[in-house]
Amino acid sequence: IAAAFPMGSLAWGVSAAYLHSEETERDAAGRPGGTFVVGDGAFSAGIGLRLTERHHIGMAAKFLSRTLYHRTASGYAGDLGYQYRRQTEGGAIWKIGLVVKNLGPEIGFVYKEKLPTEFEVALAWQPSIALRRPLTVSIGARKGTFQKGANAVVGVEGTLFSRLSLRMGYVASGGSDEKLRAGFGIDLFELGRIDFAAIRIGQLNSSLLLSLTL
Numbered sequence: 001i002a003a004a005f006p007m008g009s010l011a012w013g014v015s016a017a018y019l020h021s022e023e024t025e026r027d028a029a030g031r032p033g034g035t036f037v038v039g040d041g042a043f044s045a046g047i048g049l050r051l052t053e054r055h056h057i058g059m060a061a062k063f064l065s066r067t068l069y070h071r072t073a074s075g076y077a078g079d080l081g082y083q084y085r086r087q088t089e090g091g092a093i094w095k096i097g098l099v100v101k102n103l104g105p106e107i108g109f110v111y112k113e114k115l116p117t118e119f120e121v122a123l124a125w126q127p128s129i130a131l132r133r134p135l136t137v138s139i140g141a142r143k144g145t146f147q148k149g150a151n152a153v154v155g156v157e158g159t160l161f162s163r164l165s166l167r168m169g170y171v172a173s174g175g176s177d178e179k180l181r182a183g184f185g186i187d188l189f190e191l192g193r194i195d196f197a198a199i200r201i202g203q204l205n206s207s208l209l210l211s212l213t214l
Helices: none
Strands: 002-007 010-025 035-050 055-068 071-087 093-103 118-126 135-144 151-160 164-172 179-187 193-201 205-213
Touching: none
Parallel strands: none
Antiparallel strands: 002 010, 010 035, 035 055, 055 071, 071 093, 093 118, 118 135, 135 151, 151 164, 164 179, 179 193, 193 205
């Protein structure tokens, strides 16, 4: 759950996420045994600032919590972002973004481990078509501290009738965890917005994501 509050050239927001798993059998073979409970929580607060018409920055602080059986670990991390935006004489918009995620100290139950820090850079292009911008094309690269190589990211979004957005994306890496993504968004006028996405990982695993914005 999240909430955002725009205030002119400044905007701030808060969010909370929690994943809880019921008691799970210890034995992977399915034999009766003891059980344990797993839980992950993340609570964050962030702020974004438009410095000029072209330069924007943002930052967020996060509190992280994890529960495993009877042990609990907690820590904190931060995210930093920068965006450069420029509009050409023909009306097209170019955007360049830089993001660093999960900057913070080690976290763990008995032995501390480093957080999975991520670095990401992306370029987006919105052409002007009939005085509108119904298309967005983006490319980018993502590198995590625990990755051997960087991931390549490509995506496209098209808007139809000003209310329906269709999206397609692909994330590829040197390994076997390619991810195909597809989704759509529906503008509900003053009621809000619904967004849906399907993510495919490899050949068997997939996830469905649904969000409602009010």
